[in-house]
Amino acid sequence: xxxxxxxxxxLEYIASVAEQGHFGRAAVLCGVSxxxxxxxxxxxxxxxxxxxxxxxxxxxxxxxxGAEVVEQARLVLREAGRLVEIAEQRKRPLSGxxxxxxxxxxxxxxxxxxxxxxxxxxxDMELVLVEGLTDSLLDQLHSGRLxxxxxxxPIKGNSFLTEELFLEPFYLVVPAGxxxxxxxxxxxxxLAADEMLLLEDGHCxxxxxxxxxxxxxxxxQNRYQATSLxxxxxxxxxxxxxxxxxxxxxxxxxxxxxxxxxxxxNGKAPGRTIALVWRRSGSAAxxxxxxxxxxxxxxxxxxxxxKP
Amino acid sequence: xxxxxxxxxxLEYIASVAEQGHFGRAAVLCGVSxxxxxxxxxxxxxxxxxxxxxxxxxxxxxxxxGAEVVEQARLVLREAGRLVEIAEQRKRPLSGxxxxxxxxxxxxxxxxxxxxxxxxxxxDMELVLVEGLTDSLLDQLHSGRLxxxxxxxPIKGNSFLTEELFLEPFYLVVPAGxxxxxxxxxxxxxLAADEMLLLEDGHCxxxxxxxxxxxxxxxxQNRYQATSLxxxxxxxxxxxxxxxxxxxxxxxxxxxxxxxxxxxxNGKAPGRTIALVWRRSGSAAxxxxxxxxxxxxxxxxxxxxxKP
DNA sequence: AGATATCCATAACCATATCCTATCAAAAAT
DNA sequence: ATTTTTGATAGGATATGGTTATGGATATCT
Numbered sequence: 001x002x003x004x005x006x007x008x009x010x011l012e013y014i015a016s017v018a019e020q021g022h023f024g025r026a027a028v029l030c031g032v033s034x035x036x037x038x039x040x041x042x043x044x045x046x047x048x049x050x051x052x053x054x055x056x057x058x059x060x061x062x063x064x065x066g067a068e069v070v071e072q073a074r075l076v077l078r079e080a081g082r083l084v085e086i087a088e089q090r091k092r093p094l095s096g097x098x099x100x101x102x103x104x105x106x107x108x109x110x111x112x113x114x115x116x117x118x119x120x121x122x123x124d125m126e127l128v129l130v131e132g133l134t135d136s137l138l139d140q141l142h143s144g145r146l147x148x149x150x151x152x153x154p155i156k157g158n159s160f161l162t163e164e165l166f167l168e169p170f171y172l173v174v175p176a177g178x179x180x181x182x183x184x185x186x187x188x189x190x191l192a193a194d195e196m197l198l199l200e201d202g203h204c205x206x207x208x209x210x211x212x213x214x215x216x217x218x219x220x221q222n223r224y225q226a227t228s229l230x231x232x233x234x235x236x237x238x239x240x241x242x243x244x245x246x247x248x249x250x251x252x253x254x255x256x257x258x259x260x261x262x263x264x265x266n267g268k269a270p271g272r273t274i275a276l277v278w279r280r281s282g283s284a285a286x287x288x289x290x291x292x293x294x295x296x297x298x299x300x301x302x303x304x305x306x307k308p
Numbered sequence: 309x310x311x312x313x314x315x316x317x318x319l320e321y322i323a324s325v326a327e328q329g330h331f332g333r334a335a336v337l338c339g340v341s342x343x344x345x346x347x348x349x350x351x352x353x354x355x356x357x358x359x360x361x362x363x364x365x366x367x368x369x370x371x372x373x374g375a376e377v378v379e380q381a382r383l384v385l386r387e388a389g390r391l392v393e394i395a396e397q398r399k400r401p402l403s404g405x406x407x408x409x410x411x412x413x414x415x416x417x418x419x420x421x422x423x424x425x426x427x428x429x430x431x432d433m434e435l436v437l438v439e440g441l442t443d444s445l446l447d448q449l450h451s452g453r454l455x456x457x458x459x460x461x462p463i464k465g466n467s468f469l470t471e472e473l474f475l476e477p478f479y480l481v482v483p484a485g486x487x488x489x490x491x492x493x494x495x496x497x498x499l500a501a502d503e504m505l506l507l508e509d510g511h512c513x514x515x516x517x518x519x520x521x522x523x524x525x526x527x528x529q530n531r532y533q534a535t536s537l538x539x540x541x542x543x544x545x546x547x548x549x550x551x552x553x554x555x556x557x558x559x560x561x562x563x564x565x566x567x568x569x570x571x572x573x574n575g576k577a578p579g580r581t582i583a584l585v586w587r588r589s590g591s592a593a594x595x596x597x598x599x600x601x602x603x604x605x606x607x608x609x610x611x612x613x614x615k616p
Numbered sequence: 617a618g619a620t621a622t623c624c625a626t627a628a629c630c631a632t633a634t635c636c637t638a639t640c641a642a643a644a645a646t
Numbered sequence: 647a648t649t650t651t652t653g654a655t656a657g658g659a660t661a662t663g664g665t666t667a668t669g670g671a672t673a674t675c676t
Contacts, residue, residue: 004317005317005662006315007312007314008312022623034623035627035664039663055625065395081311083311087358163372330652340634
């Protein structure tokens with residue numbers, strides 16, 4: 001007989017007998033008949049190929065090795081109990097404090113779509129939003145100051161679990177009078193890295209935008225670096241160059257409407273994949289799952305589900 | 309359905325499916341048919357009241373909570389594996405280095421009875437014997453420098469497991485000419501603490517001998533204190549007083565025969581209980597068990613089995 | 617000492633869980 | 647449209663874990 005055949009109940013049996021020092025009482029405690037318990041204890045002993053209990057005298061007595069086995073069995077049971085805890089926690093997710101990090105180029109444009117559904121579905125959640133750069137947010141996630149993070153893939157680090165949420169295409173943002181504002185459909189090959197306006201270092205969007213440019217090597221680092229997409233928007237409006245915007249940052253109506261053109265790419269559009277990130281170890285999985293479901297159910301327009 | 313009904317095999321199943329991302333392959337790996345595995349996975353999911361796997365697409369995909377469950381399941385399996393290790397270790401006990409501590413008033417008299425059987429039964433054991441006082445030996449046991457200790461009960465400290473081995477009665481050792489050498493049978497009430505010769509402080513035998521004396525309070529501390537039983541033997545032979553000897557230290561034949569009398573007590577003889585002590589946590593239980601069995605099988609004369 | 621009580625193991629039997637083979641239904645690939 | 651892949655389902659054999667009744671060994675009582 002193999003050890004895999006052991007039931008958690010079997011381990012409870014030997015733990016109970018060890019605790020009670022008495023098969024009869026242990027049987028009552030476990031809610032089974034004494035013969036059933038005896039048989040199961042024998043099964044465990046057979047599985048392990050050893051005697052756990054010394055039944056010679058009136059008192060049941062643990063074998064030396066048996067004591068160790070029982071101790072280990074208790075440990076196994078505690079760890080198995082964690083399984084139920086995990087499952088239980090999943091049943092009341094997003095209740096209480098939840099600290100969510102969102103990258104700065106996403107938060108202001110995505111959260112408006114989520115806040116109302118969140119309030120409706122999880123009224124007793126207390127949401128704390130933290131905006132920042134990917135690295136900083138992941139740091140805070142790692143150290144437990146955040147419960148989950150919304151960021152763009154790829155996420156480095158083995159201690160995190162991620163779930164892709166949606167693909168957010170990039171749009172070209174050009175001054176109204178620019179050549180690229182009129183071409184039938186811009187494509188990435190038309191972009192010149194040295195005409196591109198970029199966010200400051202640390203924004204993942206900056207690197208992603210550079211990746212889109214065909215001749216990355218020619219780019220020189222001395223351009224002005226914007227702090228936010230809104231700054232960037234104004235810089236483009238003032239004619240300093242063009243840039244890439246994630247779809248959610250493309251406004252439906254815009255005060256700068258006359259000055260800017262937001263143009264989708266033709267063919268396979270460049271873009272970024274937004275994912276939810278949480279700690280591998282910990283009990284945020286239930287929350288993550290609920291959040292994933294909610295975001296998927298409330299996908300904003302202009303983004304595509306990541307799971308085809 | 310209760311979580312206790314889960315088999316370790318069930319946990320292997322979900323771990324395997326999670327690893328393979330494929331029910332069929334997982335089934336082969338687990339050595340069962342695919343329907344059996346499917347059913348068991350469903351059973352686990354039902355037990356926990358949650359979905360572990362997302363079966364929608366071609367790829368099997370872990371639920372967020374499912375990933376946590378599987379991780380925890382793997383932990384449970386590892387801990388369960390320790391159970392087998394413990395049982396396995398028991399099957400080849402006392403092989404390799406074994407460091408045994410023995411109290412000074414026992415070692416020289418007991419070990420001669422054990423060394424030959426040990427060599428015969430466990431030829432590949434390398435025994436290191438350490439003689440000392442109880443406290444020092446227990447310190448070394450606690451810190452891992454010893455694997456087990458033979459000492460007299462009671463043993464204080466929650467981190468140890470003990471097994472009573474035998475009762476060793478005390479004998480009265482008197483000079484040949486002394487009154488007590490001739491009385492029909494000495495009894496503890498006849499002893500006077502201030503006539504008793506004692507070992508130096510730290511020997512448990514010293515305290516036990518004092519406990520035997522009826523009027524403990526009258527005793528004054530200014531007597532000479534012997535370093536070993538052999539010194540004590542000579543002191544008694546020289547007429548300085550009498551003392552108590554543990555049975556094993558009573559010689560069959562003695563060079564000092566003419567000078568000394570070893571007298572058993574009448575009625576319920578005072579004595580000490582010798583036990584084996586080992587660490588609660590650790591894997592010495594198998595060794596302990598073997599040693600216990602061997603000592604019980606080779607009990608010296610003059611001692612009584614501790615388990616009636 | 618003999619009777620009694622206690623306690624674990626065994627026996628006989630039953631309900632159910634588990635596993636197998638064969639088959640189905642849905643999705644993906646051709 | 648057809649084939650392939652893959653997990654779920656169906657039906658039947660077997661193993662497992664449970665029950666009550668009983669036995670045998672050992673302490674306890676009178």
